[in-house]
Amino acid sequence: MVTGVSRDAGARCARRLADDPSIGTVLGVDVVPPRAELGRVRFVRADIRNPVIAKVIAAEGVDTVVHTGVVATPGSAGGRSSMKEINVIGTMQLLAACQKAPGVAKLVVKSSTTVYGAGPRDPAMFTEEMAPRAIHQTGLSKDAVEVEGYVRGFARRRPDVCVTTLRMANWIGPKTDSPITRYFGMPVVPTVFGYDARLQFLHEDDGIDAIRHATANELPGTFNLAGDGVLVLSQAIRRLGRPVVRLPSFTASSTAAVVRRARLADFSPDQITFLTYGRAVDTTRMRTVFGFEPEYTTAAAFDDFRASLTPGLTGRATGLLSLGLGALRG
Amino acid sequence: MADADIIPIGSGGRPGRGNRRTTPSAAARALAGPAAKPPKKPKKKPTVADEPVTELPVTELPAENFAEPAAGEVRGEQESDTSDARTTDRPADVGGFDFVGLERAVRELFGAEGERRVAEWLAFLRRRLSGGYEVDEFGYDSDLTDQVLLPLLRPLAEKWFRVEVRGVENIPDTGSALIVANHSGTMPLDGLITQLIVADHTGRPLRTLAADLVFRTPFVGELARKGGATLAGNDDAERLLRQGNLVGVWPEGFKGLGKPFAERYKLQRFGRGGFVSAAMRTGVPIVPCSIVGAEEIYPLVGNLASLARLVGVPYIPVTPFFPLLGPLGMVPLPSKWLIEFGEPIRTDDFPDGAADDPMLVFNVTDQVRETIQQTLYTLLVQRRSVFF
Numbered sequence: 001m002v003t004g005v006s007r008d009a010g011a012r013c014a015r016r017l018a019d020d021p022s023i024g025t026v027l028g029v030d031v032v033p034p035r036a037e038l039g040r041v042r043f044v045r046a047d048i049r050n051p052v053i054a055k056v057i058a059a060e061g062v063d064t065v066v067h068t069g070v071v072a073t074p075g076s077a078g079g080r081s082s083m084k085e086i087n088v089i090g091t092m093q094l095l096a097a098c099q100k101a102p103g104v105a106k107l108v109v110k111s112s113t114t115v116y117g118a119g120p121r122d123p124a125m126f127t128e129e130m131a132p133r134a135i136h137q138t139g140l141s142k143d144a145v146e147v148e149g150y151v152r153g154f155a156r157r158r159p160d161v162c163v164t165t166l167r168m169a170n171w172i173g174p175k176t177d178s179p180i181t182r183y184f185g186m187p188v189v190p191t192v193f194g195y196d197a198r199l200q201f202l203h204e205d206d207g208i209d210a211i212r213h214a215t216a217n218e219l220p221g222t223f224n225l226a227g228d229g230v231l232v233l234s235q236a237i238r239r240l241g242r243p244v245v246r247l248p249s250f251t252a253s254s255t256a257a258v259v260r261r262a263r264l265a266d267f268s269p270d271q272i273t274f275l276t277y278g279r280a281v282d283t284t285r286m287r288t289v290f291g292f293e294p295e296y297t298t299a300a301a302f303d304d305f306r307a308s309l310t311p312g313l314t315g316r317a318t319g320l321l322s323l324g325l326g327a328l329r330g
Numbered sequence: 331m332a333d334a335d336i337i338p339i340g341s342g343g344r345p346g347r348g349n350r351r352t353t354p355s356a357a358a359r360a361l362a363g364p365a366a367k368p369p370k371k372p373k374k375k376p377t378v379a380d381e382p383v384t385e386l387p388v389t390e391l392p393a394e395n396f397a398e399p400a401a402g403e404v405r406g407e408q409e410s411d412t413s414d415a416r417t418t419d420r421p422a423d424v425g426g427f428d429f430v431g432l433e434r435a436v437r438e439l440f441g442a443e444g445e446r447r448v449a450e451w452l453a454f455l456r457r458r459l460s461g462g463y464e465v466d467e468f469g470y471d472s473d474l475t476d477q478v479l480l481p482l483l484r485p486l487a488e489k490w491f492r493v494e495v496r497g498v499e500n501i502p503d504t505g506s507a508l509i510v511a512n513h514s515g516t517m518p519l520d521g522l523i524t525q526l527i528v529a530d531h532t533g534r535p536l537r538t539l540a541a542d543l544v545f546r547t548p549f550v551g552e553l554a555r556k557g558g559a560t561l562a563g564n565d566d567a568e569r570l571l572r573q574g575n576l577v578g579v580w581p582e583g584f585k586g587l588g589k590p591f592a593e594r595y596k597l598q599r600f601g602r603g604g605f606v607s608a609a610m611r612t613g614v615p616i617v618p619c620s621i622v623g624a625e626e627i628y629p630l631v632g633n634l635a636s637l638a639r640l641v642g643v644p645y646i647p648v649t650p651f652f653p654l655l656g657p658l659g660m661v662p663l664p665s666k667w668l669i670e671f672g673e674p675i676r677t678d679d680f681p682d683g684a685a686d687d688p689m690l691v692f693n694v695t696d697q698v699r700e701t702i703q704q705t706l707y708t709l710l711v712q713r714r715s716v717f718f
Contacts, residue, residue: 193548
């Protein structure tokens with residue numbers, strides 16, 4: 001059973017799982033019907049915030065639950081309070097239902113590296129054991145921490161269930177529609193003056209592959225998932241060839257509000273701190289324990305995403321410069 | 331009727347029934363042959379205006395119509411393949427500039443050697459503009475550091491402070507080492523100069539460990555990360571050492587940096603000895619480094635403590651010149667610097683778990699501290715005067 005299939009990531013995960021011959025039936029669950037084609041996936045309209053979900057699990061004899069229903073954007077969920085309800089209450093109900101269902105043998109939770117927060121006291125790379133250093137957490141970051149707390153509680157209460165938590169870096173790719181892809185899609189990209197965040201990305205195909213990998217194998221534990229290498233925010237924007245406005249940090253929240261009102265991108269305060277200080281995670285355990293090798297590095301994933309955008313203004317200046325260089329070298 | 335727009339029908343005079351403004355239909359192109367080129371672009375505006383227009387028709391047409399690809403199609407493909415197409419060689423006239431003339435002009439102005447330098451500089455500029463450089467996981471930007479940051483520091487070290495270096499052979503050529511030095515001078519210039527000295531004498535970058543205040547401060551934090559600094563903490567230190575880097579640490583921290591001028595060259599407490607446990611866990615040698623001269627660049631005679639608390643910094647210095655002369659007071663005094671690297675202290679022959687033995691860690695910390703202190707006294711005796 002896959003939750004959150006009305007959104008793109010969930011739908012693609014469900015489709016990918018349905019294509020796997022070793023997996024029998026794939027059940028997609030969400031409140032609203034999915035916009036995307038689901039293929040062999042059977043869609044069940046149910047709300048994970050409602051105890052009815054327990055009946056669905058029992059009636060269908062679900063043995064594996066893949067929870068991708070954590071919403072990152074308050075806009076798409078209809079506001080911050082609604083987003084929090086879907087994320088936190090939804091996870092609570094889902095886990096409560098799983099706990100009562102003896103047939104459930106595996107739980108895969110799509111979490112995010114936002115659980116580590118972002119701040120000036122952060123180590124260069126977070127490993128799975130590290131706790132967040134930044135105190136003020138809001139939005140998705142706070143939700144993700146709470147969701148993981150409930151998942152840990154569930155793992156304690158049902159030690160027979162194989163629980164895999166995947167802390168994924170920001171998904172990026174031509175098909176992903178997230179605050180981060182919207183942000184890079186803006187014609188002029190605002191950044192925080194005087195800071196340059198380190199970013200890591202995970203290509204959308206790798207993200208889906210990782211969820212399939214976790215579903216098909218017995219890999220209990222928490223794992224960081226990210227593409228190799230790091231891009232600095234200014235470097236990423238330069239690769240896009242887009243002009244930058246560097247705004248002082250005290251204007252960041254008002255800028256975010258303007259951007260949100262213009263429906264260009266949806267920023268929450270934790271994304272602003274992320275774009276200020278950045279965050280990188282250690283993916284050693286992804287290779288050694290989880291046994292997963294992402295196909296794209298951070299830079300390659302970003303390049304793939306860039307190819308789907310129209311090149312920006314400064315990219316053309318660079319083009320001219322490289323021509324001049326070619327001429328000088330003969 | 332006089333102001334009626336003329337709406338062109340067809341492809342603007344070229345044969346065929348193409349209904350698009352710039353590209354005729356596939357049938358029309360087959361008729362016209364390969365000579366059907368898109369209209370010449372205006373000067374100085376390469377590939378901007380007509381790019382989306384040329385791309386669109388190409389994607390619309392079914393593939394089997396391209397028996398004979400027209401110029402427009404080739405261009406469209408090049409443009410959609412963004413950066414690669416830009417960086418690979420294209421005919422020199424595409425940009426609209428006369429690049430052959432540019433080459434000749436540069437050669438006449440700067441000579442053959444100068445031309446190479448201009449080309450290198452242009453290549454650097456292109457890398458910076460297009461983002462085609464590599465940054466490691468700590469945010470260290472070797473390209474920027476080697477090309478801009480260190481060259482900016484070099485005159486300061488060589489001409490202003492006239493740094494004299496001893497014992498460079500104590501820094502290992504390969505493998506990691508932890509360079510531990512005394513901190514002084516109100517502003518962490520000694521860290522920057524040491525980084526330059528190590529880079530120039532060993533050809534290896536020195537990765538420094540800095541306080542979190544650095545990363546909280548705008549610009550400073552950004553430049554520090556790009557210059558190879560990371561947060562002073564066991565996680566980052568051990569990670570850097572495991573990767574085989576030269577790591578520089580100033581364990582006195584702000585206590586050493588902001589001590590009054592009267593206490594110059596008296597080492598402060600060496601923190602909690604975290605650097606020793608990091609070195610022990612990774613088994614890398616500790617190279618003590620004594621820096622003489624940095625104490626005199628900004629003689630700290632006072633501290634605006636309450637203002638500092640208000641701003642949230644450890645101290646706001648008062649030097650004989652600083653608030654008095656304004657920005658001019660921020661020019662460091664040209665003291666003569668001596669930097670000596672001492673003999674490495676091995677940490678790999680301690681038993682397992684030694685890093686968790688506080689007594690042992692404190693002993694090694696004291697040993698390092700004593701070595702640096704003694705070397706400082708020796709160097710001070712050797713120095714003839716503060717400024718020469």
